[in-house]
Amino acid sequence: MTGDRGGGSGFSKKLSITAILFIVYSLWFVANSASAEERLIEVKAKKFVYTPNIIKVHKGDTVKIRLISEDVHHGFYIDGYGIKTSAHPGQEGSLKFTADKTGRFSIRCSVTCGALHPYMIGHLYVTPNNLWLWGLLSVIGLGCISFIAASRKKQQDEKLKLFGIIPLEWRFPLTKFKPVRALLKSRWFPLLPIIFNLFVFVIILMAGFVGGLSSGNYNFGVMIVWILWWVLLMMFMVPLIGRFWCMMCPFPLIGDWIQRGKLLTVGRAKSWGMGKRWPNKWRNLWPLVILFWVSTWFSGFFTVKPFATFLLLGTIILLAIIVALFYEKRTFCLFVCPVSGFQGLYSNFSLFGVRSRDQEVCKKHAPKTCFVGNEKGYGCPWMEQPYDMNRNTYCGLCFECFKTCPHDNMDLVIRPFGQDLFAERKRTDDIFNRRSTDEAYKALTMVGIFLSFFVAFQGPFGHFKDMVTAKTFGGYIHYLLESFAIDFLIIPGSMFLFVYLSKLASKSKEVKLKDIFVNFSYCFIPVGIAIWAAFSLGIILPNGSYLLHIISDPFAWGWNLFGTAKFPWTPVFTGVMPYLQVIVTLIGLVFALDFGYKFSQQTYKNVDEAKRGWIPILIYFVLVHIFFIKLFVG
Amino acid sequence: MKKNELVAVILFLLATVGTVLGILAFEKIRGAQFFNVELAARSPLNGNWYPRKITLPYGKEVRIRIRNIETVSHGFALPDFDVSAREIKAGEVVVVKFLADKKGTFPFFCTVWCSNEHMQMSGELIVE
Amino acid sequence: MKNKVIIITLVFVAGFLGLVYYAIMHSRGIPVKIEKIETPVLAVPFIDTRIDLSKDISLNTWDTLSGKEIKLMYQVMVLPWPKAVVPSVLVKAFRTQEDIYFYVSWKDDTEDRTHAMNQFSDACAIMFPLGKEAQPSSIMMGFIGKTNIWHWKASQDNEYWQGAHPKTDAYADFYYPFEEKELFVVSKQTPQSAVSDLLAIRVGTVTSKEANAIQGRGFWKDGAWNVVFKRPLKAENIEEDTGFELGKKRLCAFAAWNGSKDDRGGRKSISDWVELDIK
Secondary structure, three states: OOOOOOHHHHHHHHHHHHHHHHHHHHHHHHHHOOOOOEEEEEEEEEOOEEEOOEEEEEOOOEEEEEEEEOOOOEEEEEOOOOEEEEEOOOOOEEEEEEOOOOEEEEEEOOOOOOOOHHHOEEEEEEEOOHHHHHHHHHHHHHHHHHHHHHHOOOOOOOOOEEOOOEEOOOOEEHHHOHHHHHHHHOOOOOHHHHHHHHHHHHHHHHHHHHHOOOOHHHOHHHHHHHHHHHHHHHHHHHHHHOOHHHHOOOOOHHHHHHHHOOOOOOOOOOOOOOOEOOOHHHOOOHHHHHHHHHHHOOHHHHOOOHHHHHHHHHHHHHHHHHHHHHEOOOHHHHHHOHHHHHHHHHHOOOOEEEEEOOHHHHHHOOOOHHHHEEOOEEOOOOOOOHHHOOOOOOOOOOOHHHHHOOOOOEEEEEOOOOHHHHOOOOOOOOOOOOOOHHHHHHHHHHHHHHHHHHHHHOOOOHHHHHHHOOOOHHHHHHHHHHHHHHHHHHHHHHHHHHHHHHHHHHOOOOOOHHHHHHHHHOOHHHHHHHHHHHHHHHHHHHHOHHHHHHHHOOOOOOOOOOOOOOOOOOOOOOOOHHHHHHHHHHHHHHHHHHHHHHHHHHHOOOHHHHHHHHHHHHHHHHHHHHHHHHHHHO | OHHHHHHHHHHHHHHHHHHHHHHHHHHHHHHHHHOOEEEEEOOHHHOOOEOOEEEEOOOOEEEEEEEEOOOOOEEEEEHHHOEEEEEEOOOOEEEEEEEOOOOEEEEEEOOOOOOOOHHHOEEEEEEO | OHHHHHHHHHHHHHHHHHHHHHHHHOEOEOOOOOOOOOOOEEEEOEOOOOOOOOOOOOHHHHHOOOOEEEEOEEOOOOOOOOOOOOOEEEEEEEEOOOEEEEEEEEEOOOOOOOOEOOEOOOEEEEEEEOOOOOOHHHHOOOOOOOEEEEEEEHHHHHHHHHOOOOOOOOOEEOOOOOHHHOEEOOOOOOOOOOEEEEEEOOOOOOEEOOOOOOEEEEEEEOOEEEEEEEEEOOOOOOOOOOOOOOOOEEEEEEEEEOHHHOOOOOOOEEOOOEEEEEO
């Protein structure tokens, strides 16, 4: 495993890998060649599952589907083929096609049949499932590349470089441009975007309020939040622009107004209200780990019922106001908002950050107005120390420090992916600078939550859907227990196992298991972003067309503001969707492998230990990604 | 400074209270133009049609706005006036028009199998 | 300070809870009292008598029973709809040792016993869902379960009891589901009974059975039809024939056609489920 054997063995390694791949592919091809048949498949549709929920045919088969509805009007649409039929109770639907495209295709219900209609899914497999094979081989291939790259290392990297090319400490200040600087220093920014979002949220709340228990897919509230906002957040905002949602979030607006006494201009420096300090033992991510997990207990409700969305958002806004009345500044945003936890953590990956430009200027500056405030702005509401900040995890991009700094020393920078993940930890007694189990658990539980959401909502299993919607009390408790076990025990446990192997392999004596565990868990940040982005593809591509309906008729009152109220349900790009999901997942793996070796270097004392310790973790991530590829297309 | 603060507060109020009032006002005005009777479709166990008895004046044109406020499809049929809306999908809104040129009590029904109690989903239209 | 904060908190919480309460109450539209759906129950008592339909339908026997007035409604699930509705039928039933008898009566201004082009016969039918657990949806002519339909037609009654011959130039036999697809049978066999014994699995699948154990006869008098059905209690073929278990309840539904209003096929008036209590 270890030792430097030089270029010759590298070549023989490549040769043997290629030979293995060829043999695997040939076996696969042989196993999957079969002659084309005619198949007649009877499918029964009931809320919200098809029976059979998994159909397997061969490439070239002529498939005839006979659709029978067992309760109400159901539809049957096949991704990739784009054909559909529907069946009323008492009248059959039929579909005939030649299975000329291979892979796994989702079968979706095309007629609103009940609360969980958008998640009524079946799977059609047309063998050979080449995408699954290529995904699998790519994962293994990437693992091999990482192994080879790691084994080539002769010494610790002095400067960390992303993919060995881009220095991780590189940054480009956007505030170089005058308009950007002027914008960030204006008190109207980000107030105006916040007020715009407030306007949208009022409509969302109103739609949830009047929508009651009507159909979620025709409700402005449910669609904008769970289809548009969630997808934008996971696919674009968080991975690219970091905590920009926090910048324009309307939830703390009323609380801020009460605390400060003024909406736009600078009022009191000390918050009105009890102004308490959040207790030390909760000054970490654990409350958010728990809170976010608790909010997922209700995912079967708020994603489909307008009233439940109203209840959830209303409760969060109410909490934001109440916490602002009792605690100082943005305690809510830091420690109570369920969205805050993963946003902060995942933003470590993003391209945008806030930094002070010249440390020397800050050293000489007293008092530090970015922290205490002045007549131009408030001291950092997120209780960060902007003059010293090297990590944006807990910075909500409110830009008060830009307004208060008399030396114009704050910059909005663009930097390579993952810069914050390697930021040096300066103090250990403060949430801002610790690398600790709470953040590790946040990264890990996000993976478990993805798993439950994906299997329940984008999978073909009726009994999971029944469980998350509490069809029976017992089933619901079962879901909560399973969710706890997977999120808090099984996934962290599996990681811990390989962490233990890593320590064994490294032959290190001094390094603590906890540190290895925490450090490598951060690999789940790019992985988490990737799998949530792939999940979001599965939301937006099939169901994005509902957005056209709800912007014209937000309350289902028969409006037609933009003429798109009658726009039919139109899935888009569902044929390429599995390919996109595989690519996105692989991108996550690439980053995880690159970052992972760097974490290994930061954890272990010398290059040999780092290389040896890396192997079990490498294997773990390869296995994990094989599992993800299987989830998405296998 | 004070002026700016005032502008900000006004924008806030517009975005919140203004939006709500605007929406309600728009709905009222639009409604008067498009329909003169409201009907909500619900399965019998959720309340059946609302209102279940509709009283209309004789001789006037009737425009009923039927909203399906459920998650399954319903239908509407008023056989005595040969009026129907074939399938009103969940969340859909349709308007049916006819002239109330007969006096009496006329039943209307749901035409799409929506629930096990579908056969009881009916109401009465009274023209006097 | 603390008091002010607490008061403000309570105001916000109360406001929110008020909104939540209002939203819950209106979550399914404006709240109404949900009426309990009552299935009418028709008692089928034991009467030790025998009706010979070749002679008459024995109105005296029927007068001893009160029966039940069953409300009928327009059939609107499939096109075409009837143009007018038969408002209700009066139904009575009893059983003997071997047979079960049903009496169906409804108001009809005209006695329509002929079936020709554009002239339609009056008729009525009783539908029984087959199978152990009768689903409510089987009222759609059997959907997901099978149903057995006893279909009495005044024209068929004429042919059977009076030996009247059907007109041979055009004989219309209208079946489901849509007008355009209605069948015209040119020749027709002499019917085995005034009542057709039919099976349906869903709309559009009505089929006659080989054997026919059901007898029926109807008389029109003073603006009303009186029709009697008779069948042995025991079902010949439990898969296809309605079973009647003593001491148990089972479902049935009724339909009526008014020929003078162009009723035929899907143009009919139907009832909701009625429960038979077989004593």
